[in-house]
Amino acid sequence: MGRLSGKGNQAFQQIELARIAIFNGHAFEAKKLVKAAQQSLKVAKTDNTAFVKAENDRKASPSVAAAPNGVSNATRSAHPTTWLPVGADVTITDDLSQSPSKSRAIASANEHLEKGKREAALDALKVAKINVAYTMELVPLKQTMTDVNNAASLLAQNKYYEANQALKQVVDSVRYDWVDLDAIPQASHTAAKPGVNVASPAKAK
Numbered sequence: 085m086g087r088l089s090g091k092g093n094q095a096f097q098q099i100e101l102a103r104i105a106i107f108n109g110h111a112f113e114a115k116k117l118v119k120a121a122q123q124s125l126k127v128a129k130t131d132n133t134a135f136v137k138a139e140n141d142r143k144a145s146p147s148v149a150a151a152p153n154g155v156s157n158a159t160r161s162a163h164p165t166t167w168l169p170v171g172a173d174v175t176i177t178d179d180l181s182q183s184p185s186k187s188r189a190i191a192s193a194n195e196h197l198e199k200g201k202r203e204a205a206l207d208a209l210k211v212a213k214i215n216v217a218y219t220m221e222l223v224p225l226k227q228t229m230t231d232v233n234n235a236a237s238l239l240a241q242n243k244y245y246e247a248n249q250a251l252k253q254v255v256d257s258v259r260y261d262w263v264d265l266d267a268i269p270q271a272s273h274t275a276a277k278p279g280v281n282v283a284s285p286a287k288a289k
Contacts, residue, residue: 088220089133092170095124096223099232099251106248111239114247118236125168125229134168134225142222142261167259168228171221174205178215186212220261228254 102117128134174197178186189212196205209216231253238247 087133087135088169088172089128089131091124091128091131092133092168092223095121095128095228095232096170096254098124099254102235103248103251103255106244106251111242111244114244115236115239118232118239118247118251121232122229122236125225125232128168129225129229134166136164136166137261138164139259142259166225167222167261168225169220170223170258173219173221175217175219176209176214177217186214188212189214217262222259222261223254223257224259227257231257 098117098121102114102121105111105114105117176190189208192208193205196202196208206216231250235247235250238244238250
């Protein structure tokens with residue numbers, strides 16, 4: 085989770101709030117939020133969390149019946165793309181209904197996550213031998229910045245419908261990359277980078 089972009093996460097929330105503001109007729113608030121998202125993305129671009137990966141190399145969660153956002157494996161691009169990680173979800177893949185000890189481990193993990201202790205949360209799950217999967221939410225960095233800049237320009241021209249469509253393209257561009265944490269060597273942990281602050285911490289569930 086230390087690889088998540090705090091500013092990227094913030095920008096994505098600002099984009100969603102800007103769309104709500106446009107829908108509610110709050111033009112000034114929408115312009116303010118889009119401007120803030122532009123600044124957040126500029127910082128996110130330099131925070132060393134973005135990474136390059138071809139879209140067809142992403143792995144969808146086994147629990148997802150349909151391809152995320154309608155993008156099938158057959159139509160995914162093989163061209164390398166720079167992705168910005170804006171969110172994540174830690175998922176428990178075990179059936180916990182018959183295991184009080186594992187249920188207690190989940191409660192412990194949630195307490196650690198609430199305090200921002202991500203490594204301790206994962207340790208609590210590992211000790212209880214709970215199967216854990218990690219899904220990262222990604223947006224294409226370059227295209228996202230282009231769409232947000234376009235939305236800002238459209239808002240300046242009082243073209244609110246068009247600006248909302250530009251922001252919707254950002255929301256629709258979210259893709260998912262799934263990792264089975266039990267398949268990763270458990271001997272060592274990678275510490276989260278200082279200064280990374282995810283506005284909406286993932287919660288085990």
